[in-house]
Amino acid sequence: MQLQARDRVPELTGLLTVVSLALVFGAVLGAIPTRHLPQAPDWFLAAIPHVNAVVSVFAIGTIFVGWRAIRAGNVTRHRNAMIASLVLFVVFLVLYLYRVALEGPTSFPGPAVLEQFVYFPILAIHVLLAIVCIPLLYYVLLLALTRPVDDVGATRHPTIGRVAASLWLVSFFLGTVVYALLYVVF
Template identity: 65%
Template sequence: MDLRVKHRVPEVAGILTVVSLALVFGAALGTIPKTLLPQAPSWVLNAIPLVNAIISGLAILIIGAGWYWIRAGQIKRHRAAMLSGVMLFATFLILYLYKVALQGPTPFAGPEVIRQFVYLPLLSIHILLAIICVPLLYYVLLLAVTRPIHEIPQTRHPRIGRIAASLWLVSFALGLIVYLLLYVVY
């Protein structure tokens, strides 16, 4: 399996992206039947936004540390940080999609002018960056896990990884601002 994926990284990343985004849009658009999902108590569903905000904050710190460590030549720490970041992202996404599939998106309760000129632009950029990150993250992750460490610098992993990490950090930061606008400020 490893050798087959190693020589088909773009294709496998593409397939994983399509499947992942289909699940995301299926949950967000309400096409996933609620009866297929286990029903959590309301306190669990109500806790998900705060848990996801904490996950986002941790992910920002971990991705930043991973970026620092690769620049410092600490490859094992970089790898551990970035894999942890991916796991946090997956956890965030599973929790978010579970809540949205069961309850739908949280409506913005603030003033309409803030909704139109602050909240919706921030949310749109956050979502767009998150969507763009998915194939990039799959690509760099697959390059990293299908090759020995000494081969990775000769791949597109360093270049694409810098782009993916930058977009990923901005997306997580905007997600925190969206959380604050939805659950703290308004």
């Protein structure tokens, strides 16, 4: 009997989630040897947070467009918007992890009281939602990619997709707030 990806969506979701989170935590915790990474010029590294803020705003837009499209029954527009959202997420994540692996996390430049009672809670919720979104996104993506379009609605894709899209929107929005606190306000 030949096993297919469509029959192993939960297992593939788990595998992809573990690999993804290992890369994220490896970069954030400094476990990825930087000697294996190409060295970008300082101007490029300095531009990454600003580029990622723009990417996040576009991702918020594409997620919203995809959400509205599926509510209107436009599956093609939904699929295109969600693929665009995924591509934007991958661009964001690659740039973020590259910069963090080389330079470490950015310190909060504002007052300690704001760091403790505003910045850290927003950052914690953003990070938690981003972590929770990873398996949800893989799951709905794998369901959509391993089935004919007409069969996707009969899976858990619509239910989990609503949750994933909602959390994804909030995570991207809070990430933009974190950016503003780090690079605009202070």
